[in-house]
Amino acid sequence: MLRWNKPVPRRPDRARLGTRSLARRRQLELLAELLPWEQNLVRPWGHAETSQSRDGFRLKRLTVAPGKTFTVEIRGTRSTVRVVVHGLVKIDRGSERLLLAEGESTCPPSGVQHRLTNAGEDAVEIIEVQTESRLSEKGAAGVVERHPPA
Numbered sequence: 664m665l666r667w668n669k670p671v672p673r674r675p676d677r678a679r680l681g682t683r684s685l686a687r688r689r690q691l692e693l694l695a696e697l698l699p700w701e702q703n704l705v706r707p708w709g710h711a712e713t714s715q716s717r718d719g720f721r722l723k724r725l726t727v728a729p730g731k732t733f734t735v736e737i738r739g740t741r742s743t744v745r746v747v748v749h750g751l752v753k754i755d756r757g758s759e760r761l762l763l764a765e766g767e768s769t770c771p772p773s774g775v776q777h778r779l780t781n782a783g784e785d786a787v788e789i790i791e792v793q794t795e796s797r798l799s800e801k802g803a804a805g806v807v808e809r810h811p812p813a
Contacts, residue, residue: 709727711725711726712724712726723791725787725789726786726788727789729784732781735778736777736778737777738777741793743770743771743794744791746789747766748789748790749785750765750783750787751763751787752781752782754777754779756775757776
């Protein structure tokens with residue numbers, strides 16, 4: 664059993680999905696297309712839509728505009744998994760830099776500054792699953808509101 668908060672990939676910093684099969688990537692695309700999305704939240708980096716929000720978990724679709732960057736965050740008790748459905752994402756996590764392609768995922772660690780940047784020329788689509796006993800938009804502390812000029 665793969666535990667999302669402790670993936671068992673070849674590289675411990677990311678999990679690879681769909682490396683042998685285009686079918687797995689298509690499943691992620693269908694998930695993004697078929698679920699009912701609501702609560703469109705506009706952010707400086709793009710927008711976020713929530714599909715499911717129940718006791719203990721929330722499912723979101725994030726669309727990050729080309730060249731845009733998330734606010735630097737530090738996660739508290741919330742566990743988050745982000746899967747790249749379309750595009751190329753650069754992750755700055757402490758002193759590490761990662762590059763995630765379609766079908767790859769990341770789990771931002773608790774207590775470490777991290778941020779996500781769209782590294783491609785097209786919009787990036789990400790499916791995010793958050794788990795915590797009490798979920799709100801305040802589950803991650805923003806460190807610095809730095810959004811590069813458009």
